Amino acid sequence: MESFIDLVLNFLSNGLTNASKWQVVGFTLLVTHITIASVTIFLHRCQAHRGLDLHPIASHFFRFWLWLTTGMVTKEWASIHRKHHAKCETEEDPHSPVTRGIRKVFFEGAELYRAEAKNAETMEKYGHGTPDDWIERHVYGKHSALGVSLMLVINVLLFGVVGVSVWAVQMMWIPVTAAGIINGIGHYWGYRNYDCTDASTNILPWGIIIGGEELHNNHHTFGTSAKLSSKWYEFDIGWMYIRILESVGLAKVKKLAPAPKFDREKLVADFETLQSVIANRYDVMAKYAKSLKQTWREEFEQLKAKSQCESRVLKGAKKLLQREPASLADPQKQQLSELLAHSKALKTMHDMRVELAALWNRSHASREQLLQQLQDWCARAEASGIKALREFSLRLRSYA
Numbered sequence: 001m002e003s004f005i006d007l008v009l010n011f012l013s014n015g016l017t018n019a020s021k022w023q024v025v026g027f028t029l030l031v032t033h034i035t036i037a038s039v040t041i042f043l044h045r046c047q048a049h050r051g052l053d054l055h056p057i058a059s060h061f062f063r064f065w066l067w068l069t070t071g072m073v074t075k076e077w078a079s080i081h082r083k084h085h086a087k088c089e090t091e092e093d094p095h096s097p098v099t100r101g102i103r104k105v106f107f108e109g110a111e112l113y114r115a116e117a118k119n120a121e122t123m124e125k126y127g128h129g130t131p132d133d134w135i136e137r138h139v140y141g142k143h144s145a146l147g148v149s150l151m152l153v154i155n156v157l158l159f160g161v162v163g164v165s166v167w168a169v170q171m172m173w174i175p176v177t178a179a180g181i182i183n184g185i186g187h188y189w190g191y192r193n194y195d196c197t198d199a200s201t202n203i204l205p206w207g208i209i210i211g212g213e214e215l216h217n218n219h220h221t222f223g224t225s226a227k228l229s230s231k232w233y234e235f236d237i238g239w240m241y242i243r244i245l246e247s248v249g250l251a252k253v254k255k256l257a258p259a260p261k262f263d264r265e266k267l268v269a270d271f272e273t274l275q276s277v278i279a280n281r282y283d284v285m286a287k288y289a290k291s292l293k294q295t296w297r298e299e300f301e302q303l304k305a306k307s308q309c310e311s312r313v314l315k316g317a318k319k320l321l322q323r324e325p326a327s328l329a330d331p332q333k334q335q336l337s338e339l340l341a342h343s344k345a346l347k348t349m350h351d352m353r354v355e356l357a358a359l360w361n362r363s364h365a366s367r368e369q370l371l372q373q374l375q376d377w378c379a380r381a382e383a384s385g386i387k388a389l390r391e392f393s394l395r396l397r398s399y400a
Helices: 001-015 023-050 054-068 074-088 102-117 120-126 135-141 144-159 164-184 216-221 237-247 269-278 283-304 315-320 328-341 345-359 369-381 385-396
Strands: 052-054 251-253
Touching: 023 052, 023 054, 023 074, 023 144, 023 164, 023 237, 052 054, 052 237, 054 135, 054 144, 074 102, 074 120, 074 135, 074 144, 102 164, 135 144, 144 164, 237 251, 269 345, 269 369, 269 385, 283 315, 283 345, 283 385, 315 328, 315 345, 328 345, 345 385, 369 385
Parallel strands: none
Antiparallel strands: 052 251
16 A cells, blocks of 8 residues: 555656656757747648648648647637738737737737637638638537647656646747737837838847747738748748758748849849839838938938937937838927938938839839839939938849
């Protein structure tokens, strides 16, 4: 009897594996990372955005793993995420910190997800193309709580009572990292490569902990791209996994962000230039922002020396110059207007940026009219006397 009690106590303390503390920690990090990889590769890039196709073996592994470790239903996740992109930063966005506040999204992101999952209209409108086979209808979708319960049993069998803690970490991992950090901080704090219409940011240039989802501004700019990194210094571990799967026939990449090509010998912008400029407009505007920075550096000291240009006008003006003019609030527009009144160069750069951005918004104009406007823009830019603007124009007309 005593030996049986000792056996039970030993099992409760160590489970079947008798693993050390560091082995338990290693297991926890491994399984949570597999969950992150499953979310970014299967739910996000494959199901929600169709950036890649997965072999049935890989696809079902991810479905099964997510059922075990999160209980999330594919149709619900894809629907909510698609609606987030369609209604981004509006009142209809299921989890925007712009409209709901960062504290609400960061600390209650999982609750916002569950509330939107009950919206039948969202499921109907945005849930097309997600798995609808027998196992999805009768197991994964119908008994989503069964998977995480089974995971709890497995963890306890492996590690004893410590397995409960491992399970708790697994259950918190996605609500904290995806619902809190990506949906919250990813629209609140970080750096931006592209001035897209929403507030998305890249949290870190190295997408490892959250599978590459840290590069959120890149993703919102090129939503259907299977690759989330865009600069040479950025790393997307999810993309690395996709390439590995592709090399063994378990994945096929369908969509990537456009990569601009250049013909440095081109002297005049042509229809090919026009098409490339419009297709690569985010790259164009990102490079224009760099030209603005260069002009700002040249003008800043002169503006500081002008007694009539108050310090409040200069404070934060550099960031205002780089932002999309339509996204500025009235006080910011007023500050920008006062700044531009003191600098002809900055005003020229600002006005020509607005003109350039209008090229891909003029749906009523013919190709010939748009090309003429682009050529005229380049001619005026190169005759402006502003070095950064001239250099940008020379680059612009070499798009091929």
